[in-house]
């Protein structure tokens with residue numbers, strides 16, 4: 001369970017919140033001037049970051065306000081919370097190119113099937 | 123403004139008046155329905171001095187600016203819901219929405235009478251905090267939540283506004299009318315191990 005800090009209410013349980021996807025997407029000033037490809041890019045294309053992701057959250061069961069957060073999509077660790085309209089904080093991207101070392105805990109039996117599945121999903 | 127004689131409390135069908143105890147038997151938790159309160163959802167610009175002044179004149183209490191706090195006036199209690207949203211609570215018979223409408227005429231505000239949209243359950247007693255902890259993720263420990271604090275959260279999976287009245291502790295739980303019977307039954311069940319006494323608050 002995550003603890004999420006609403007800029008108004010402070011730290012609250014994850015179950016009070018809804019995630020609204022990628023933040024800082026600006027609506028084009030003149031949509032009619034766009035090509036279909038540019039409009040589709042604005043509407044549908046989203047980053048799929050492995051690392052620091054800037055996203056919108058809503059405190060839907062609390063004060064019902066939207067705000068922004070920076071979250072590491074690998075560890076789920078929240079790195080920053082800030083109000084709507086504020087600048088995104090300058091957070092250096094994390095490099096996750098190196099693969100994590102295989103699990104070597106001797107107390108747990110090796111599960112080759114699980115490892116194969118994980119490799120396949122990457 | 124609901125017609126007084128037509129008003130029926132959301133929990134009327136549970137017959138709580140008949141279950142209300144007369145003797146003060148030992149109980150860890152007391153529960154009751156706070157009936158016939160007047161509720162207005164008020165929205166306006168929380169940093170506009172003109173708006174705040176006119177509300178103070180109408181209600182004789184300042185709107186709480188600090189998140190998740192309550193303010194108590196002589197006739198009203200005001201709960202913070204958001205940076206530009208409050209719940210004003212008054213007793214039966216107050217012409218609350220009409221008074222606010224008149225006081226705030228011409229401003230960009232919203233005054234919504236929600237008296238019949240909510241049920242108010244009063245929960246009190248030495249074990250009241252333990253009952254809430256069974257279904258609510260809020261930290262209700264006295265170091266972070268006490269009298270004059272309020273918060274919206276989830277209790278037994280339904281949206282609820284919790285207002286702490288004193289450090290008995292006593293709480294008022296505001297819940298949607300359609301979920302009131304469910305929440306009452308859940309509370310009644312959760313509190314059973316501490317012995318429940320029904321009261322008429």
Ligand SMILES: [Zn+2]
Pocket residue numbers: 006007008009010059062063064065
């Ligand atoms: Zn909040």
